[in-house]
Amino acid sequence: xxxxxxxxxxxxxxxxxxxxxxRHSAFLQCESSAKKGxxxxxxxxxxxxxxxxxxxxxxxxxxQLWDGEKMLAQTNFTAGxxxxxxxxxxxxxxxxxxxxxxxxxxAFCTKHGLWHSEEQVVELS
Amino acid sequence: xxxxxxxxxxxxxxxxxxxxxxRHSAFLQCESSAKKGxxxxxxxxxxxxxxxxxxxxxxxxxxQLWDGEKMLAQTNFTAGxxxxxxxxxxxxxxxxxxxxxxxxxxAFCTKHGLWHSEEQVVELS
Amino acid sequence: xxxxxxxxxxxxxxxxxxxxxxRHSAFLQCESSAKKGxxxxxxxxxxxxxxxxxxxxxxxxxxQLWDGEKMLAQTNFTAGxxxxxxxxxxxxxxxxxxxxxxxxxxAFCTKHGLWHSEEQVVELS
Amino acid sequence: xxxxxxxxxxxxxxxxxxxxxxRHSAFLQCESSAKKGxxxxxxxxxxxxxxxxxxxxxxxxxxQLWDGEKMLAQTNFTAGxxxxxxxxxxxxxxxxxxxxxxxxxxAFCTKHGLWHSEEQVVELS
Numbered sequence: 001x002x003x004x005x006x007x008x009x010x011x012x013x014x015x016x017x018x019x020x021x022x023r024h025s026a027f028l029q030c031e032s033s034a035k036k037g038x039x040x041x042x043x044x045x046x047x048x049x050x051x052x053x054x055x056x057x058x059x060x061x062x063x064q065l066w067d068g069e070k071m072l073a074q075t076n077f078t079a080g081x082x083x084x085x086x087x088x089x090x091x092x093x094x095x096x097x098x099x100x101x102x103x104x105x106x107a108f109c110t111k112h113g114l115w116h117s118e119e120q121v122v123e124l125s
Numbered sequence: 126x127x128x129x130x131x132x133x134x135x136x137x138x139x140x141x142x143x144x145x146x147x148r149h150s151a152f153l154q155c156e157s158s159a160k161k162g163x164x165x166x167x168x169x170x171x172x173x174x175x176x177x178x179x180x181x182x183x184x185x186x187x188x189q190l191w192d193g194e195k196m197l198a199q200t201n202f203t204a205g206x207x208x209x210x211x212x213x214x215x216x217x218x219x220x221x222x223x224x225x226x227x228x229x230x231x232a233f234c235t236k237h238g239l240w241h242s243e244e245q246v247v248e249l250s
Numbered sequence: 251x252x253x254x255x256x257x258x259x260x261x262x263x264x265x266x267x268x269x270x271x272x273r274h275s276a277f278l279q280c281e282s283s284a285k286k287g288x289x290x291x292x293x294x295x296x297x298x299x300x301x302x303x304x305x306x307x308x309x310x311x312x313x314q315l316w317d318g319e320k321m322l323a324q325t326n327f328t329a330g331x332x333x334x335x336x337x338x339x340x341x342x343x344x345x346x347x348x349x350x351x352x353x354x355x356x357a358f359c360t361k362h363g364l365w366h367s368e369e370q371v372v373e374l375s
Numbered sequence: 376x377x378x379x380x381x382x383x384x385x386x387x388x389x390x391x392x393x394x395x396x397x398r399h400s401a402f403l404q405c406e407s408s409a410k411k412g413x414x415x416x417x418x419x420x421x422x423x424x425x426x427x428x429x430x431x432x433x434x435x436x437x438x439q440l441w442d443g444e445k446m447l448a449q450t451n452f453t454a455g456x457x458x459x460x461x462x463x464x465x466x467x468x469x470x471x472x473x474x475x476x477x478x479x480x481x482a483f484c485t486k487h488g489l490w491h492s493e494e495q496v497v498e499l500s
Contacts (some may be wrong), residue, residue, distance in 0.1 A: 002444055037208055039215070054221075056306035060447070061328060067489030071436070072206040075216070076326060078311060078360055081168040083221030090164070091200070092217035095209030096179075110328055111133055113444030127319055181431035186321070186453060194363030196311070201451060203436060203485055235453055238319030286457055289465070304471075325466070326451040333412055333471030340414070341450070342467035346429075346458030 004115045023050035026063060026107040026117040034097050036124045042093045044075075044105040044117075051086035054057040054079065058111045067101045079110075100124055129240045148175035149163040151188060151232040151242040159222050161249045167218045169200075169242075174236035179204065183236045185214040192226045225249055254365045269345035276357040276367040284347050286374045292343045294325075294355040294367075303345045304329060311341040312345060317351045329360075342356035350374055379490045386475045398425035401438060401482040401492040409472050411499045419450075419480040419492075426461035429454060433486045434463040442476045454485075475499055 004024065012018050015096040029043040044063045046052055052060055057077045064074045082089060089107070112113045129149065137143050154168040167181040171177055177185055181204045187225045189199045200216045207214060214232070254274065262268050263359040294313045296302055302310055306329045314324045325341045332339060339357070355367040379399065387393050404418040417440045423425055429433055431454045439449045450466045457464060464482070480492040 037210065038208075039212070056329070066489055070205075070485070071203055071483055071489075073200055073202050073216075075198055075200040075218075077198050078196055079306070079329075080195075081218075081220050082164075083223050085162065085221065087164070087221060090219040091198075093200075093206075094215040096210065096212060098208050110445070114446075124228050181454070195360070196358055196364075204431070204454075219291055235320070239321075287460065289457075289462070301476065320455075321453055322456040323450055323452045323466075325448055325468075327448045328446055330445075331447040331468075331470050332414075333473050335471065337471060338416070340469040341448075343450075343456075344459065344465040346462060348458050360433050 002113060004113060005118075012042060019050045020112075021026050023047040023052040024107065024109050024112055024115045026105040026115055028103055028105050028117050028120045030103070030122065031067065033123045033125045034101070036098060037096060037125070039094050039096055040122070042095060042103060044091055044107075046089040046107045047116075051088060052109070054082035054084050054089075055088050056080070056084075058109070060107055061110050063089065063091060064106045065093050065095075066104045066106070067095075067097075097122065097124060127238060129238060130243075133150070135232055144175050145237075148177040149232065149237055150171040151230040151235050153228055153230050153242055153245045155228065155245060155247065157246070158250045160227070160249045161223060162221060164219050164221055165247070167220060167228060169216055169218065169232075171232045171240075176213060177234070178211050179209050179214075181209075182204070183234070185232050185239040185247065186232050186235050188214065189214060189231045190218050191201045191229045191247075192220075192222075198207035222249060255362060261317060269300045270362075273297040273302040274357065274359050274362055274365045276355040276365055278353055278367055278370045279295060279357050280370060280372065283373045283375045284351070286348060287346060289344050289346055289352070290372070292340055292345060292353060294343065294357075296339040296357045296365075301338060302359070303336050304332035304334050304339075306330070306334075308359070310357055311360050313339065314356045315343050315345075316356070317345075317347075324363050347372065354375045362364070379488060394425045394488075398422040398427040399482065399487055399490045401480040401490055401497045403478055403480050403492050405478065405497065407496070408498045408500045409476070410473060411473060412471050414456060414471055415454050415497070416424050417470060417478060419466055419482075421464040421469065421482045421490075426458045426463060427484070428461050429457035429459050429464075431455070431459075431486070435482050436485050438464065438466060439471075439481045440468050441481070442470075442472075472497065473498060 034040040059079045062076045101122040103120045159165040187201045226247040228245045284290040313324045351372040409415040434454045437451045476497040480496045
């Protein structure tokens with residue numbers, strides 16, 4: 001099992017790989033600071049500039065949200081939830097932090113395996 | 126396996142049951158119409174007026190989003206994701222409808238079993 | 251969301267329904283008594299006399315094992331795990347009971363929804 | 376997110392780490408060859424010589440079975456399924472291979488993160 005990571009598509013030499021890497025990568029969207037004990041929204045979205053298929057034999061089957069070595073939540077999708085058309089798989093998680101978080105997300109494509117986001121540090125204010 | 130449902134707490138005779146029923150029930154929050162082929166947000170939130178514990182031995186372990194007899198997505202939570210304090214378990218799903226939907230949600234409490242939301246019909250415009 | 255149940259296929263009038271009902275139903279295979287505090291094997295198998303497709307757009311996506319109102323475990327399958335050919339989806343769970351159990355299983359077909367097994371009581375010896 | 380791996384405990388210098396590493400590691404038990412198109416059993420078991428707790432705040436929440444970069448199945452456990460006593464988390468998967476497999480398993484501990492098994496190659500006969 002290999003774990004793939006996003007590479008800035010501007011730095012990629014081969015055009016063919018840009019699409020492939022971009023549309024499989026998981027991205028975190030959240031504030032960089034949170035209030036201790038209060039609900040905090042974290043969007044996980046797959047693909048930045050490119051859409052991923054939602055075909056029965058090729059789709060994003062699940063995403064996970066991690067804080068360091070602790071998994072906080074996992075969402076499983078049924079193929080077709082995104083209308084069987086190319087899309088950005090997307091889910092908003094809500095968590096309540098008691099300490100600084102080091103968030104990452106993973107996405108699993110049924111054809112192209114496991115993809116791991118960059119780490120997003122969330123300080124508590 | 127019993128499937129529990131929300132009962133309007135205003136109609137409940139016994140105070141003790143109001144809290145119990147309310148805080149376990151899954152609620153759907155979404156628009157009543159969607160555009161065909163476009164992303165549509167559906168919030169699933171557990172509990173209306175009352176909060177549910179997020180204790181290790183008593184928490185909402187997962188919620189599912191259904192369209193009729195088809196499950197669209199399921200989110201599993203690790204105990205503590207909501208800070209080990211009472212909260213409304215919450216997740217925003219995104220789906221792309223190609224036809225009218227009949228949405229329901231289910232929530233599973235590790236102590237008190239399976240709870241089923243009301244149905245929310247979403248017409249396509 | 252409708253919950254379907256197995257009906258003895260010998261009692262079914264219409265041939266067409268026999269296949270449909272049989273191949274979606276979840277069955278429990280286990281001993282009727284267990285030793286307190288010792289590991290106990292419970293097989294969940296989908297379909298008795300008829301096989302279910304493992305097509306990308308039509309497969310058994312998950313099965314759950316319940317003890318009364320408590321879910322013990324859930325297995326999610328990726329389409330193709332059963333070779334993309336008709337099969338009996340199958341998984342062996344292991345549980346350690348501390349009291350009498352009332353086991354049931356559910357299976358979710360991506361085309362035909364949720365199916366619920368008969369209850370199997372397991373006494374402790 | 377760090378991915379931990381089993382280290383032969385006989386080679387470990389510090390006694391304290393032996394227990395820790397052993398009881399979190401996922402192990403695959405299966406034949407080394409399978410028949411194409413026929414059902415093949417794969418046991419995933421967590422821990423070799425040491426048992427892992429099944430406490431509410433510390434248990435093996437899920438295991439996954441992978442063939443190369445493709446996840447075949449994932450089983451989620453509810454804390455207490457193993458009687459709230461130390462145990463080897465265990466599940467038997469069944470898969471139907473159409474080609475040579477490179478199986479691995481992962482296990483997630485709610486306190487100590489993600490653990491990855493050795494690879495087991497399964498040739499088709």
